Amino acid sequence: MLAQLFLQPHELRGKAWLNSLLALSAALLHAEQWVKFAKVQGGSQTSISTRDVSGFWTGRRNMLYVILTLAATSTIKDLAASRLKLVWRQVSTERLLVRYLDERGSFYRLKAARSVPNADARIAEDLASIVDEVVNLTTVLPSHFYSFFRFTSVMWQTSPRTCLLLWTYALLGTFFTRHYLGKHLAECEDKNRTAEAHYRFKLLRVAEFAESIAFYRAGCKEREQALFALSRLTASTEAQLRWRSGLHIFQRCYSWVASMLPSMIMAPLYWEGKIEFGTISQMFFAFRSVKDGLLYLADNSDTLSKLAACAQRLDQFQLALTDAGRQPISCGASMTNKPEAKISFQDLSTGSQLLVLRDVRVSIPGTVPGQRRWLGSNQEGFSLELHSGDTVLIQGKSGVGKTSLLKVVAGIWNDGVGEVWRTPSVHFVPQIPYLPSGAHQLPTTLRQQLLYPASSATDEALNSILSCMSLEHLVGHLSVEADWSSAFSGGEKQRLAFARLLVMLEHSERPLVVLDEATSSCDELVEAKLYTALFKQLERVRGAAISVAHRSTLCKYHLKVLTLV
Structure with a gap:
């Protein structure tokens, strides 16, 4: 999909490159301004503790400039990312529809084969979800990486022990969420999407054959089947909610415990007079940014599971389209x-x-x-x-x-x-x-x-x-x-x-x-x-x-x- 957007010729390729570069540049500049914000905030805190009035107001003016820059870069990044989503979805959907609604009848072949149900949901919903999540990831990750390396340098200069502790803590949490909680959540996401599609299909069939159903006086029977499909959807959603709730409990506890670590390490250093008071505030910013970078996969396990399920369904659809062009039409x-x-x-x-x-x-x-x-x-x-x-x-x-x-x-x-x-x-x-x-x-x-x-x-x-x-x-x-x-x-x-x-x-x-x-x-x-x-x-x-x-x-x-x- 990325190759289709950026490498293959189409009329929107220039627009895709422009918006992606603009979003990336804004994200990196936003990360750099966040580093400056931490430094200015730390300097202001030190000015308060030392009663440096001139230094305090200079820090406030500098912070106002940083805040305006952060707001501008954040807005530009979000706008460019939204436009990139529109372009990417349009290009990918057009390419997919060319293969699906072709002169050879691939859409009919897939229906006859019954191998890929709910083609409409895969084209409209799964593709849109993949585009949204991938663009969000690609615009957030550069900022996280940049902040991670910048703040890691700050933390290492202040306290190497804090860096090592945070790294160990974050890697263990990421491994647990991705290889246990995330795996089960992805399975629940796929089952829930299948149940959702079946329930929607039942309602569409009622709308399509409303007259025949009315002649049969079969409204109660269709209601019974729709309620059964709804019960399956409810059951799959409940299973998904259980795993998602467990993941959220772990994420919150894990994140909140991590917020305690900087003070537990930096307070004794301040009491011993080894660091200034403003360094504690700067260390909190640095610790939070490094923690967010290291725990990004763990904190977004729910989103990644959804992305994996959508990508799998869309990949099945594209493979089925490829097979439809090579194989005889199957009747199931x-x-x-x-x-x-x-x-x-x-x-x-x-x-x-x-x-x-x-x-x-x-x-x-x-x-x-x-x-x-x-x-x-x-x-x-x-x-x-x-x-x-x-x-x-x-x-x-x-x-x-x-x-x-x-x-x-x-x-x-x-x-x-x-x-x-x-x-x-x-x-x-x-x-x-x-x-x-x-x-x-x-x-x-x-x-x-x-x-x-x-x-x-x-x-x-x-x-x-x-x-x-x-x-x-x-x-x-x-x-x-x-x-x-x-x-x-x-x-x-x-x-x-x-x-x-x-x-x-x-x-x-x-x-x-x-x-x-x-x-x-x-x-x-x-x-x-x-x-x-x-x-x-x-x-x-x-x-x-x-x-x-x-x-x-x-x-x-x-x-x-x-x-x-």
Whole structure:
């Protein structure tokens, strides 16, 4: 992540370097001013004990200058660090989203593999936590190191025995917190984040399927499951709190006992007249700064444990993205059941052929998790050819693998064996269409829905297509903003998906359209209207279509009918 920010070229690299150098410089200057503050404070204390009025007021003026400098450097450091966090998070998130939301469908591969749950939390929360904590560490540690060496020199000149005692005390405390308390706290942090993500997921599912849950009258059941997820979260949080409380008790006692050590060592030296009174105050500053530097890891064990848990989750996510680019798409089975080979894909750029399947055997999820079945039971597998103008209807029993075959045709599933040649222009229409939300807010215009993801058309053409799709009531309302996913019925969503498809086909050459129960929520009259308009458009652009459906009424719209067993 650091290499991405400072070494790899991007438009914000200069801003990242500027803010990091500014934060580092301000931190070091702040540490130097703190050393001066200790010296001025010690001199003022000596002036009081010796009744040196002139020296006292000179020390007060010097201290005022130091205080103003400390305030300025602290503000500059915090501002530069905050800006560095923004830049780092933006750059890292952009790089991660490029890998996650790519054209090859890595986001789908991760979901199909079920290997990395809660990808959204890892991108949004874990990455932000890592950036915050790492920047905080990198801006604080230089100041601690600088103060540590400066004040160690002061302490050594005054009392070597105090230095050795503090070093021994701090190292023993750091070892205990990091290798015992910190280890258990990191484990609790990881479990708590997993429980938190599961609880949030349950609530998101209720919001997503609110209508279906209401029809089932299953609010009480969902409440029961949400409360169970909450109880697991509460239990994991309580375990985390126990370890965190134990850590805090140890840290406070350990730190407060350490504050007693300077007076126990320096008071006898003052009584014997070996040091001045102001030296005691300076020694307290020096002792505290050296102690903070040595005990930094121990005092921030909680933060470091959280950082370790977030880094582990994000590392798992990035490794999964790397594997998604190399491995076949998994459907959640064990690795021992995964086929060694995978389906290969080639482009058909010219000619009348738009799709060729040769000896394809598709590995599909079994009813029992962890098991697999095969579509294409014979050794030769499944073969099919489609030319321009061909329309094929695929039928078969539920669960036989019709949708899995369409995923292979669409290029988002390659778990199996065989060869697939396809036209580069493939359009997929699922049973449940996706209606995206806006970039800045939930509502979108109807125009944005029709042109998703990257089409172009005039308003006149869009209104004409809406009429053809039995959406006449939407004609003239292209600029209306709404949450269309909630506003539309199931049939309206499917008609909108067909309208979106016709818009895309306007600029396609030799397209292949793949439809998976794409009219299941429409009546037969509307279904006939949709398929008639689609096939008319496909004839114009020399395309072909594959449909999956259970309705026998669709047979008359297709040239071929293929039944899977």
